[in-house]
Amino acid sequence: MKADAAAPAAARPSPGPSSGLRGTLAQRLSPWWFLAPALLIFLYFKFIPMARGVQMSFYKVSFGDADEWVGLDNFVRVFTDEALRGAAGRTLLYVLVTVSVSAFIALLLAQALQGQARHLRILRTAIFLPAVTSAAVVAEIWRILYAPTSAGVVNTALGWVGLAPQGFFSDPDQALAALMGMHVWKHVPYDTVIFVAGLAGVNRELYDAAAVDGANAWHRFVHVTLPGLAPAITVVLTLGCIRGFRVFTEVYATTGGGPAGSTEVVMTHIYKQGFQELDFGYAAAASTVLFVFTALATAAFLAWRRRSAR
């Protein structure tokens, strides 16, 4: 965006050759001056720690003495760790279910909430609230909602339709599904807003043309709305996957990976290896693998989207 903005200014006729060159240089550098404070802070608090993390993954980190170089040992462990494999499986399931269910519900909601009427604006704002609530607060709220007694909020509702009280977070067979429900609740609004924005960009004339051709509502949705929403869907799925793969707070603040390890995901496993077992080298290696995997998956998905869009 900065390069675009600077380009027309640079093309303007300049008073003299030397001052023009200097002006161009200054103008080319100007965005970097604006960026410098933020970049410096990112460098110090983000990029250097990240590089240090990657470096750490080749060492056995020792706390009292010098670190010990172990080459690829930590990475070999990452790919042979049974517990990590289990956690990766749960994470994958978690991502698939939460991303698709969130996107589906969001798509329906967006259909209902598009438009300019005032009540819709208020509704959109109200519906967005869960997305701006911090994950720790959401976790605490849902722990209360999911209270595993007959007096629990969700259990009371289940009681109305004659269902017995459920264990939710206390039941190893339900805990992961209960977590997914909480995740969907938190992220549907976010996806909805992206879809509403996407819907605003769909050409109205195409709907009219489709209507003239005798298309019913379903046909219009499949042949006009969905193709028009393709970029928004890409964004929702990409962000959802990235968010899902590194889910941590929601799990840590509710079940801590339990009961019986049934909600242990990749990030909680890495956290425990790093900060409970204090095996920093291994935790760094697993984090590096997760980072590379997420980056590759995102790049592959975007490449595939671009090709199919052509």
Next chain:
Amino acid sequence: MSLPAPSPTTARPRRASLRGLAQGWLWGCAWVSLCVGVGAFTPAAPALAQGAAVDTKPLRIWTRSSKDGRKTYDAIAAAFTAQTGVRVVYFNATTDFEQRLARAAVGRDLPDIIINDGGSLGQFVSMGIVAPIQRAEIAGSADLHERAWRTATLPDGRVFAVPTSAQAHVLFVRKDWREKLGLPAPRTWDDVAALARAFTERDPDGNGRADTYGLVLPGSTARGYTAWYLSSFLFQAGGDFVRLGADGHGRAALNEPAAEQTLAFFKRLLCVDKSVQPGAINASTQEANRAFISGQAGIYLSGPYHIALFDREPGAAKVEVLPAPAGPGGGRATLAGGELAFISKTTQRRADAQRFIEFLISPQGQTLGARPPKGGLPVVRLPVNRQLAAGSLHADPRWALVSDEYLQHGKALPLLPNASRVQQVVADGFNATLARCNSNISQDLQALNRKVDAELAKQRVLAP
């Protein structure tokens, strides 16, 4: 938050406005990040200024304690500074204490002294962050109970800490509930189970709702809680995690009948009687405390440091402190442990650190630690110094009971090179078995026993 409709503006003004917007946004971001950056550094500033004002920097001490415990440590520091002129700066935390310590270690910024519970001995030694201690060099070391010294000693005889406080778990019971239902004080596991059921089913708080429970169980695997909490019961049944020989080598003991009895007892409470607080299987200590404080559950086996806490709420008149119950074979036992003071390996202030610890274990330091200032909690539960009797140190007769329990029935966790690793393995196993009502206890324990043996082998203390 509501979204603007795309406006049909012409390209140029829109681009110009975009540019302005982008610039404004960037400046805004830059300023915010700068302010945040500066803000993040400011807390350190006063400390630096203080350090510059006098010649020596203060002694840095980290304690795993709450803000109420911190008040008591502050009083100890004030007396120490008055006596020696050495100033002290504390850092205290109850959650993620070890994690913060690991971060400080990686950042090569360890404190001079670390005071933590005894379970961390092996972990700190294997992290290589604490320095060995020569008992003979510590003034007053001969006055400390031998039993307390053992908690600071590794199986190979090396000492890495100085004990500062001892404790044994006791049973907290809601006296008002129990008396209202006309039931006797529980003395055995069966009594506990019966009382827990009564608390669950007979509405002891009389509010007409079935919202009370019997036993408090902190079942979370974090920091190995499940194993730590259940250990008293395992000991009462005559069991242990590991059976160690005189050479410090041993084998897992979870295939003994005691472990099966212990898990069967809790499974009955969880799955049949349903007399344990809801969500127990994921509950950390804080959540377990909350269940007792808020009047959700009425029986809690816990450390004596909770006496003062529960005196505030539910209130001293409503809570009684009883000995830990006897196991199925009549066995009396309760988890005994304590606090240890470590000197970090990287300290430049070894002599001052040692002076502080010597002060803390002296009769004066122990007394200050046991008699907290207003709003404080005792950080010396039972004195480690033989010159002091627990009964006389605390004016409260309940502490005499704690002392008796410690001396007569106290049993420490097995001494291993890294006991907290074993505790974590056992906690994961116990939690998994108790989480499912259809689990096969005996099969699960056989598998867990093999895992503990594998961990012992890793620590090179597995007996052949």
